[in-house]
Amino acid sequence: MKTLCANKVRMDTSESVASHSFQWQRGSYQQPVAGVGTRVDLFLDDSRMKNFTTCFKDPQFLVMFFSRLRPNRSGRYEAYFPFLSLCGRERNFLRCEDRPVVFTHLLAAGPAPQRLSYCGGGEALAVPFEPARLLPLATNGRLYHPAPERAGGVGLVRSALAFELSACFEYAPGAPELPSHVRWQGRRFALTMDLAPLLLAAPPP
Template identity: 60%
Template sequence: MLVLRAAALSCRALTALRCLSCGYTACRSTATYIQGQSPEPRIREYFYYIDHQGQLFLDDTKVKNFVTCFKDKEFLVFFFSRLRLNRSSRYEEDFPFLSLCGRERNFLRCDDRPIVFTHLLHSPAGPQGIIADQELLSYCGGAEKLSVPFRPEALYMHPISGRLYHPCAEHSGGVGLVRSALAIELSTFFVYPADQSQSGQPKHFLWRGKKRTLTNELSRLFFPAEGGRGQHGDLG
């Protein structure tokens, strides 16, 4: 495991993803690489993987769990704030996302989506002009420094996988996965049509005493035949 130092942060690359009909689907990479390889002078390449709980690992870590994931907040903020779609002409098929950090190319693959929302926060003075006491969804271990305003009406429960999603920045794919533990908490506020069971699609979200009609605006970012990543359970 690389030792990360706050005084000299350096991103490491993101691991392999394949873009299939169900969105960004985790597959074992068919690409050949060596962590820290130098394909040209003064350039280094590293490879990472993010799971459906929002934990970041070096791609070739054999045992991926809370012990082996990256937990340094400053590093995670540095890494994910630079995350973009991979348009580098290198590893694009296997590594759809890229975080450029100086002369380091950091490639990422993910279990579902590269942005995974993990906590609902209140911020007295949040980033990006967020007003006082606004609710935030925090992602990938960055607390309020990696967050977006919470939009309850924009939550989208996938009709096949049952996984829950929320909008994120367009450069990160436009849609983030809600971690299972948080998704289960939020699911209690969904309102279903009277003639429909909770196995169907919710129509409203009851939040802070207000019944909000779900926009389902994220449905456009999924292919019609998508099946989601349902093998991890109905809610992530």
Template identity: 55%
Template sequence: MKSAVLAFSNLAVHENMIKIQPRHLINLKNVGFNLLSTRNLHYVQGQSPEPKIREYFYYIDHEGMLFLDDARMKNFTSCFKEKAFLKFFFSRLRLNKTQRYLSDFPYISLCGRERNFIRCDDTPLVFTEQLKKTDGGEEVLGYAHAGPVLTLPFEPHKLYMDPKNGRVYHPATPQVGGIGLVRSKLAIELSQHFEFPAGDASPTHFKWHGERLKLENDWVTGTQRFPMSEECQ
């Protein structure tokens, strides 16, 4: 465990990605470039609010890419890509129940003496690819751009298209709220198999491997999401 913690720390505080300095941020709910909130948020990457405790702050976009929250440029070149780090980080991701930064960072990934606070455009777990069947014959969805390292069983009959924003969701682990966004590229591929009744904005069936599956969306009711994007609320 100690070596794992050290590996996590080395990745998290890479000198080219984190500078220990105060950040006075504006809490944005991103819809294009519109400013929706001007409530100030203050933190210091790597701050130590109590002895032997360090705190870091991250952001996950709607494509499932993980960034330092205060990174000026958020694109593929600046996101975290190391699969070992992603597995370590996301396997510990859960709802924030620490009461620290709860209104701004509703998720957390705990690693020993490190608290990694997380906020996201929509959901912290974003399904990024559909993978081939595993040795056990099970189809899976990969998330967080980690390939086969991070997966959940694919439940095609539980795909849900939100009629308000058109985004597609799939069940996720209870620790992160029970729901995960399907990234746009994968959602477009899967949407070809949806069956829409005339005049209805929401699909009722999903055609998969020659079967016509009735969509079951009751599971969405008991899920939790804390998106920054207003269109997802």
């Protein structure tokens, strides 16, 4: 009989805690006073010290972990660990401050459509960049983008990248709180806001 190993994992990103206490204002995306983090850190949940030396850093492991991420419907720890990654006989239960997918950077532009990379996976963890579906959420000042369906369908854009993208937003007259359009590579797109129901209906713990 094979034994399943259950690991409880916490995803700690300053992107989804301190770095997103922002306010949307016409023509600007206000950064917090605190420093802006740039990493997506993954720890065993019971680690006493959570810092760069104790987090998972192996790129191959991170790609495997995040590519197998899905909602936790295993019947175990669902309320406390809403996501699950199956790695062989191991069950890795994950909790995070906001979304498990954190978009870190745009990959270099080329002849193919531009792609948005997440969780430090480079080309191995990337989705097509859809500027019209960027979602600036007024309730928390964070920016979101479509993510793989298996990982919840919505990902958080890290603060530094959100700040860069904010320069492309346009605001409707008399509505300075949130942008209505985005300009990208010479084209103007109306923001669809179609991700809002996914975030507002069932936000992760």
